[in-house]
Amino acid sequence: MRLRIAWATDPGLEREENEDSVAVWRHKAGLDTLIVVCDGMGGHAAGQEASSLAVSTVTKVLAEDGEEGPDVERLTRACKEANKAVFMAAQDNPDWLGMGSTMVIAAIRAGEVALLNVGDSPAYLFRNGFAKLISQDHSWPAEQVRLGLIKAEEAANHPQKHKLTRAVGVWEQVQPFTDKIKLEEGDAVVLCSDGVETAGVSVEEMGRLLLKDGNLDRGAERVIERCRELGAPDNVTLAVARVEVDVTKTAVLPKLKI
Amino acid sequence: MGRSPDNDIILRDPATSGHHARLERRGDQFWVVDLGSTNGTFVNGESIQEKQLNQGDRLTLGQNSVHFAVLGA
Numbered sequence: 001m002r003l004r005i006a007w008a009t010d011p012g013l014e015r016e017e018n019e020d021s022v023a024v025w026r027h028k029a030g031l032d033t034l035i036v037v038c039d040g041m042g043g044h045a046a047g048q049e050a051s052s053l054a055v056s057t058v059t060k061v062l063a064e065d066g067e068e069g070p071d072v073e074r075l076t077r078a079c080k081e082a083n084k085a086v087f088m089a090a091q092d093n094p095d096w097l098g099m100g101s102t103m104v105i106a107a108i109r110a111g112e113v114a115l116l117n118v119g120d121s122p123a124y125l126f127r128n129g130f131a132k133l134i135s136q137d138h139s140w141p142a143e144q145v146r147l148g149l150i151k152a153e154e155a156a157n158h159p160q161k162h163k164l165t166r167a168v169g170v171w172e173q174v175q176p177f178t179d180k181i182k183l184e185e186g187d188a189v190v191l192c193s194d195g196v197e198t199a200g201v202s203v204e205e206m207g208r209l210l211l212k213d214g215n216l217d218r219g220a221e222r223v224i225e226r227c228r229e230l231g232a233p234d235n236v237t238l239a240v241a242r243v244e245v246d247v248t249k250t251a252v253l254p255k256l257k258i
Numbered sequence: 259m260g261r262s263p264d265n266d267i268i269l270r271d272p273a274t275s276g277h278h279a280r281l282e283r284r285g286d287q288f289w290v291v292d293l294g295s296t297n298g299t300f301v302n303g304e305s306i307q308e309k310q311l312n313q314g315d316r317l318t319l320g321q322n323s324v325h326f327a328v329l330g331a
Contacts, residue, residue, distance in 0.1 A: 009272045009321065020272040023296045045263065052261055052276055059296050237272055 001111045001183070002246075003033050007239040008220035012195060012232035019047035020193045020237035021055040021101075030068030033108040034059070035239040038168070039121050039193040042090075042099030050086050050099040054168050057082040058105065070107040070114035072178035079103060079116055079168065079176045086169025100170035104135055104191045108241055113189055115179045118166050124203055125181065126188040126211060131203045134189075136177035138166040162194075188242040195236035199227035206238075216242055259319060260293070273297045273320030281311075288328065290317060 005026060011018040019040040026033055036058055040051030061078040082103065090096045102119025115123055117135035120142070125132045136142075141158035143165045144150045155161075168174055183189070188211060196206055201223065209226055210219035220238055227236045259267040260278040269278070275295040282289045291308040292299035300318040301309045311317070311326045 007273070011270075018270060018272050022272045024273070025297075048261065048270075049276075051272070056275055056296050235272075 001032075001185075002244040003108060004216050004242045004244055005033055005035065005240065006216035006220045007035070007237070008217075008224045009237040010224045010228065010232065010235070012199070012235050013228060014231075014233045015235055017045070017048055018235045018237075019051055020195075020235045021048075021051035022237050022239055023055045023059050024239055025059065029059070029062040029065075029107075031062075031070060031107050031109050033241045034062065034105070035189075035191055035241055036103070036105045037121055037191040037193060037237055037239050038104075039102040039119070039195075039235070039237070040099065041101065041167070042096060044095050046090075046096045046099035047101075049089070049096060050101040050169050053086050053089055054082045054101040054103055057085040058103070062107070068109075070109050070112050070180065072114045072116065072180055075105055075107060075114055075116040076176055076178060079105070079118065080174060083168050083171075083174035087172060090169060098170065100164075100167035102164070102193070103168045103176070106189045106191055106241060108183070108189070111183045111243070113181050113183055113241075115181065115189075116176045118168050118174055118176045119164050120162075121191065121193050122197075124190045124192075124207075126190065126207045127184065127186070129207075131207050133203075134179060134181060138164055138177070140165055183243050185243055185245045188240055190238060190240045192238035193235060195232065195234035196223065196227060196238065198234040199232045199236065200230045201226050210238075210240060211242070216240060260295075269319060269322055271320040271322055274322070278319050287311075288326070290326075295319070 023036040038051035038054045040047030058078045102121040104117040104121045107114045120139045123135035140160040140163040141155035209222040262276040278295040279299045315326045
């Protein structure tokens with residue numbers, strides 16, 4: 001199973017700093033591919049510091065833990081170390097107090113992806129033209145929907161949409177969401193910062209722009225360009241891993257259900 | 259070079275590490291040394307730990323690429 005990877009990032013049109021951080025690894029840490037996107041928050045340069053430290057801690061832990069493969073426990077340990085690193089750094093520097101970051105990780109090997117997320121940076125699986133949210137949204141309204149307190153429609157434009165119930169580095173403890181998914185040919189795993197949605201690009205449009213031809217790098221750029229066309233009020237970052245379709249295999253038509 | 263404010267060359271880039279790489283003068287030569295960056299340092303597209311730079315080499319850190327040149331005598 002061969003993977004193509006691509007990423008792109010842009011500060012957007014209204015922000016001077018890009019507070020997102022991204023890591024894209026190939027054939028390292030006992031994985032075929034590792035992609036990480038973190039979206040930092042906090043005043044001054046704190047948001048950038050938080051996301052940067054979160055990404056570098058996660059990749060360092062995975063590079064040095066001596067383990068192999070896409071294991072959710074492994075990702076959880078790395079996430080907890082990142083939480084500790086950001087939390088401690090914030091305690092040491094008054095400018096950074098209260099800083100934090102979202103985190104979304106996809107670790108892929110041999111057709112399996114281990115996924116971890118904290119916060120509201122989403123992960124999507126695109127399969128056969130359909131998009132599925134595979135991360136858990138830790139925003140205040142999404143949490144309220146899960147608890148059955150408000151309806152999904154009420155969450156969409158909720159005033160507390162940007163308030164997070166979980167984040168990396170804000171509290172002493174962190175509880176990430178994890179999952180493990182088997183990948184199929186043609187599947188694309190997309191991680192992004194919420195800047196895509198904030199700009200007004202729907203998940204379906206992002207999928208079309210990304211995957212409309214075989215050029216994934218160009219696809220990632222097309223998403224950024226579209227976000228900028230729409231005003232891009234926030235930083236936009238996305239990283240994508242796509243399972244190549246093996247064209248040497250005989251094409252098999254899908255079975256019809258009658 | 260890196261993302262943190264204490265670098266000589268600050269690169270405001272989500273794919274660049276806080277302290278990403280260092281340029282060193284060794285005698286008449288210039289070298290680039292990766293400082294354990296997350297996404298790596300590349301010379302002419304090849305991932306390096308450290309490498310001597312030649313006129314016109316393309317140095318890539320995160321999403322930024324520059325050509326290396328020594329100006330003047």
